[in-house]
Amino acid sequence: MNFRAQLSRPPLERMLKIHDELRRGALVNCTKLMKALEVSRKTVIRDIAFMRDRLELPIEFDPLIQAYRYTQPVNAFPTVNVTEGELLALLVAQRALEQYRGTPFHRQLEIAFGKLAGGLRDRISFSPADELRTVSFKNIGLGKTDLAVFNALSGAVLRQEEVTFDYRKPGDARASSRRVQPYHLANRENLWYLVGFDLERGALRTFALPRIATVANTKAGFTRPADFSPEKFFANALGVLGGGGDYRVVIRFTAAVADRIREREWHESQELRELPGDALEVQLRLGALSEVEQWVLGWGAAAQVLAPAELRENLRRTTAALAKIYA
Structure with a gap:
């Protein structure tokens, strides 16, 4: 089996790329598309012919500039029929794929996305050139792995x-x-x-x-x-580091950040208690304190540890050292 061919872009993704290039007025010819899409000249010509003859897009080859162009404005790619579940998966898969570029799973995600995009079935319609712009991902501090x-x-x-x-x-x-x-x-x-x-x-x-x-x-x-x-x-770890302890951690958050705490599940054990003035109290059951100390410090003065005493003492020493640094 040709491994490179197996990983080539699915037809829908190729045609969306061609459409985007034509719509923004880029110089679009076979040579550039072959390089950008990593396919043969025959495949590029076939895709353009399909877009022109089957999807009725106004594409023509201009011999003066030796490139393809749209003869009139085209705002959206013609509709493609997919199920609602496939639409959601397609949106998430493409954006997640870009976020994981350069990580160990990128190739596997690329193959999976190609299969998904190539296997759309007739149910409902959407315009992918527009809809695929409605979902994005951003993670800070992606890990580097050999x-x-x-x-x-x-x-x-x-x-x-x-x-x-x-x-x-x-x-x-x-x-x-x-x-x-x-x-x-x-x-x-x-x-x-x-x-x-x-x-x-x-x-x-x-x-x-x-x-x-x-x-x-x-x-x-x-x-x-x-x-x-x-x-x-990982049950008793806030993130990665668990431990043999059994700590009942209680933290009070001010109203300024309480909504941000409510919006996420930080740990399976978390219990939330509403306080007067829109403040919030969070209780966690953890096996170690090092990660929760760093987490609390990240909220600054908006977070106050009530228990355990050991964590309060750790934070007292840390904030005293910070005070010396920034005095």
């Missing part, structure tokens, strides 16, 4: 084979060698993590992929425990 590291670990997770790698803990100048049984890959807060059993330390550990290097598959098999689940493993 594709070779990701592929090596994902293969070891699937085959349940032990791996060795060098790992540098935050703040350490040098990396240390680890031998791990890889259980699960998780994307938490825009960063990839490996959850695995560290054989030397005899316990489950979480490893950030950007700090992993020189992965080697030992080919030694193992059996993942039947009772392991990522949901259970």
Whole structure:
């Protein structure tokens, strides 16, 4: 099978691209379209012919500029029939695909989007050139992951084979060698993590992929425990770092930020209590305090920790150090 051909853009996506170029008055010829769409000249000519003859778009070839153009204004691409579910999936898939460009799953998402766009069925109509502009994504601080590291670990997770790698803990100048049984890959807060059993330390550990290097598959098999689940493993973590503690965290938010807190689910354990003046109290049950401390600091003076005392003391020391820095 020709792998490149399998990943080529679906006809709908190609024609939308051609339409956008023609509508904005760009110089559109076969050579440029072949490069932009990564297809053959025959495919470009076939797409343009379909747009002109079947979709009745006013396309003509102008020999004076040696390019195609619209002979009259065209505001929207002709309607394409899809189900409501396919429409929603198409909108989200395309925007999500762009957001993940350069990440390990981009190629898989590209294939899935191509299949979706190429398999539309006759139900309802919409104009994709306009509708696809109604959805967008923006994530701050997308994690950087080496594709070779990701592929090596994902293969070891699937085959349940032990791996060795060098790992540098935050703040350490040098990396240390680890031998791990890889259980699960998780994307938490825009960063990839490996959850695995560290054989030397005899316990489950979480490893950030950007700090992993020189992965080697030992080919030694193992059996993942039947009772392991990522949901259970991360249950008492606000983000990534869980722990053996059992902390009842209570935070009071002022009215200025309370709506932003209400609008999201921050943790499975969260309980909200409305307070006078539109203020809000949030209660969480967590296994560690380091991540929630950073979260509270991010809200500045709009957040006040009521419990536990240990977290209040941690924040007192941190804010005292900040006061010295910014005095």
